[in-house]
């Protein structure tokens with residue numbers, strides 16, 4: 001059941017951001033109810049946002065500081081960069097607060113892509129002595145040099161917030177190093193139900209909200225089932241979810257979502273075969289795959305029409321062999337049912 005959710009151990013240390021919630025496991029001590037913990041977490045997060053201000057350096061590294069008595073600093077709560085999203089999970093509509101320092105100028109990442117990120121995560125704790133609140137911040141993980149993380153394998157909060165941001169640009173310097181510019185940068189304030197919940201570690205307390213600052217340097221599109229269609233086109237974008245895998249698109253209803261199904265319409269023909277076509281290249285027959293969407297402009301250097309995406313079952317007139325012949329719209333209509341998802345469309349295709 002859990003094979004798709006990878007848990008990564010390295011000599012006994014859990015790579016922090018990877019999801020370690022196993023909802024199928026049996027625990028000797030029952031977990032606390034999600035709604036009860038969420039009520040505490042969101043109150044603590046909102047208290048933190050009211051009682052702290054934040055400064056960022058030129059590289060968008062934030063520093064959070066408690067507003068002193070009588071201080072005039074703007075609390076995070078009142079900053080225009082503070083925004084919220086709502087995501088349903090555990091039968092709770094979670095409010096997620098995040099700071100959008102910079103959205104990024106490049107490509108949007110999706111929940112099934114791989115992210116190249118740097119980040120810093122900390123937990124906070126409040127103690128009150130003689131009516132005076134004192135906050136401590138405990139950094140439990142940080143990566144100053146970016147690392148690759150697949151967004152379907154990390155804690156839920158990350159997979160919800162990162163797609164709100166974009167990559168930037170990068171240039172390779174003469175010494176081989178890479179400089180990133182205009183990347184997305186922000187901070188997320190996660191209730192524990194969207195992070196590690198009951199499974200704390202030595203450095204991460206159980207049932208504690210966590211704060212992550214992050215920078216999205218780059219991304220890599222993924223094709224989980226290697227059927228020639230990027231996962232970003234196959235999983236859908238469910239916002240109302242209890243489990244990612246359960247709510248992803250499953251065209252043939254066999255319990256295996258399209259992004260991990262090699263025959264999406266269960267017609268016995270592999271998706272990869274259904275989206276392929278052959279063309280003549282100087283007397284040599286070559287095979288290629290229609291891209292999900294066609295290219296915006298045809299490349300005259302290729303012997304085929306690059307503006308063609310994956311076609312639907314042809315609707316054109318019958319030819320002399322009484323078979324339908326395709327129309328351009330069969331390849332380009334934005335609302336078409338692409339033929340790898342149509343179990344009445346089977347090869348041989350004209």
Ligand SMILES: [Ca+2]
Nearest residue numbers: 223225227229
């Ligand atoms: Ca795929």
Ligand SMILES: [Ca+2]
Nearest residue numbers: 252254256261
């Ligand atoms: Ca399926």
Ligand SMILES: [Ca+2]
Nearest residue numbers: 227258259261
């Ligand atoms: Ca598929």
Ligand SMILES: [Ca+2]
Nearest residue numbers: 263265267269
């Ligand atoms: Ca098929």
